[in-house]
Amino acid sequence: MNREIMDLAPNSAASEPDGTFETTESPLYQQIARTLQAEIEAGDFPVGSMLPTENELCTRFDVSRHTIRDALRVLGERGMVSRRRGSGTMIAAGAPSSRYVQAMRSLEELTQYAHDTQFEIQRLDKVSIEADMAELIPAPVGSTWVMLEGRRWRPQSLDPICATAVFVHLRFAEHLHDARTAKGAIYDLIERRSGERIAEVVQEISAERMPRRAAKVLRLRAGAPSLRFVRRYIDASGSPMLTSMNWHPAEHFVYRMRLKRGG
Amino acid sequence: MNREIMDLAPNSAASEPDGTFETTESPLYQQIARTLQAEIEAGDFPVGSMLPTENELCTRFDVSRHTIRDALRVLGERGMVSRRRGSGTMIAAGAPSSRYVQAMRSLEELTQYAHDTQFEIQRLDKVSIEADMAELIPAPVGSTWVMLEGRRWRPQSLDPICATAVFVHLRFAEHLHDARTAKGAIYDLIERRSGERIAEVVQEISAERMPRRAAKVLRLRAGAPSLRFVRRYIDASGSPMLTSMNWHPAEHFVYRMRLKRGG
DNA sequence: GACCATTTGTGCGTATGTATT
DNA sequence: TAATACATACGCACAAATGGT
Numbered sequence: 001m002n003r004e005i006m007d008l009a010p011n012s013a014a015s016e017p018d019g020t021f022e023t024t025e026s027p028l029y030q031q032i033a034r035t036l037q038a039e040i041e042a043g044d045f046p047v048g049s050m051l052p053t054e055n056e057l058c059t060r061f062d063v064s065r066h067t068i069r070d071a072l073r074v075l076g077e078r079g080m081v082s083r084r085r086g087s088g089t090m091i092a093a094g095a096p097s098s099r100y101v102q103a104m105r106s107l108e109e110l111t112q113y114a115h116d117t118q119f120e121i122q123r124l125d126k127v128s129i130e131a132d133m134a135e136l137i138p139a140p141v142g143s144t145w146v147m148l149e150g151r152r153w154r155p156q157s158l159d160p161i162c163a164t165a166v167f168v169h170l171r172f173a174e175h176l177h178d179a180r181t182a183k184g185a186i187y188d189l190i191e192r193r194s195g196e197r198i199a200e201v202v203q204e205i206s207a208e209r210m211p212r213r214a215a216k217v218l219r220l221r222a223g224a225p226s227l228r229f230v231r232r233y234i235d236a237s238g239s240p241m242l243t244s245m246n247w248h249p250a251e252h253f254v255y256r257m258r259l260k261r262g263g
Numbered sequence: 264m265n266r267e268i269m270d271l272a273p274n275s276a277a278s279e280p281d282g283t284f285e286t287t288e289s290p291l292y293q294q295i296a297r298t299l300q301a302e303i304e305a306g307d308f309p310v311g312s313m314l315p316t317e318n319e320l321c322t323r324f325d326v327s328r329h330t331i332r333d334a335l336r337v338l339g340e341r342g343m344v345s346r347r348r349g350s351g352t353m354i355a356a357g358a359p360s361s362r363y364v365q366a367m368r369s370l371e372e373l374t375q376y377a378h379d380t381q382f383e384i385q386r387l388d389k390v391s392i393e394a395d396m397a398e399l400i401p402a403p404v405g406s407t408w409v410m411l412e413g414r415r416w417r418p419q420s421l422d423p424i425c426a427t428a429v430f431v432h433l434r435f436a437e438h439l440h441d442a443r444t445a446k447g448a449i450y451d452l453i454e455r456r457s458g459e460r461i462a463e464v465v466q467e468i469s470a471e472r473m474p475r476r477a478a479k480v481l482r483l484r485a486g487a488p489s490l491r492f493v494r495r496y497i498d499a500s501g502s503p504m505l506t507s508m509n510w511h512p513a514e515h516f517v518y519r520m521r522l523k524r525g526g
Numbered sequence: 527g528a529c530c531a532t533t534t535g536t537g538c539g540t541a542t543g544t545a546t547t
Numbered sequence: 548t549a550a551t552a553c554a555t556a557c558g559c560a561c562a563a564a565t566g567g568t
Contacts, residue, residue, distance in 0.1 A: 065538090072553095085544065093502060204518065206490060206518070225489075250469065250470040292556085329558085346533095347534075348563065
């Protein structure tokens, strides 16, 4: 292994009981994208400067040009770099320095995000819905849902990304028995095991003072500014299958997207 | 030429003066993506059904699998199809209405928003960029930009939507003399008058305490929770043409979007 | 449960085209 | 013009997930 990368994703390498090295790493191009993004965010490559050429990156990471291009494509989709043939790859205006960034424009990116991070479930219960949550889910007051509560972490990081509360419709309760150890997104788990397919997701972003429960989970002061994401996963009939709520400390989170012309 | 595709893109084939066929076609994978998208929209592949496998498409279009995958990646990014390893490529639920999906977050939607609301400009000045703004625009500290500051209103509403600060590159200053009375988005004004075209927009959403200037404009207390939008309008070379910053009072604003499968 | 064929995902090598410097 | 750098496109191999036997 001549490569400089050490994959630190949650589903990373693990030595097997019998002593063999059964690596379940994430794909090379994703590791490289993460590495480069981290370096950009750390300021190793200032905004407006050029990234090394594809060939240089091939040498550095000891991979093929295809793999480098896949990694750079990912960064391009996230708005981190802009590429011009003949010229090179530039750190895009507005690339973050020392800030967490998450750009999620599709279900697939959401899934990727779930894979790249870890959901530490602190509580898994059936609960009766009260007025404040009833409006958000939405669900009738007094109806019973499965609630998962906890924090989401980025590997290696000392601070959690956000506090999370997920409300899952009761009919999926049986599929959540091993949610604590299962990998990936909750919605993906449910889709696979129930066979019911999510038709769409509606995402709402708003700013609010951190509510007490979320603050407690994150060990922050209640009332601190936070960015709240509510995602409703909706079935074909338009009813919510599950709803997730995420509170991000304001100073650590930016939601970024690229807008393009036309359809 | 054994291929079935006829490229109908604007930069399509052209016969040279000397009679030879010097094709300046668009890339193969884009032609294939267009062809497949047209067929999906025409109903040749019903929503929920499976697309032919990659290998079948290779045979049909007489191209390599690599090219087919690039085409399918494009369709995935447009939310037209959803792919699953081991299973196949499915026509995404709601595929034909994908225009509506992107309408939530395209430049056009922004333009519509600008038309539906009014920008009350309280200040229009050339300013020297200080450190805090330099990072956001981004621009060198001490460089000169045109700054517009004010509030945005919804017609007939009693409360402003947000406080806005727009920084425009100095080379467009001449186009802004009547900005106070002009309708529509500032970026649109500049695009039409300068002829320079915006290549892309990167939008960032974050939560922060309302800064003093914005609070003053909105007549709110500084430090109140707010949702901040930063939009960087970037030219073909990757440099910012203008950057707008918008602070929305937290309790009055929710950013909502739909996420679809495929990218 | 094991096994297998199918299908997409990842990764490599190579060659050529085209825009930029 | 020449060199550089990204874009497109061919080929191959194997891995991983799926769905059936």
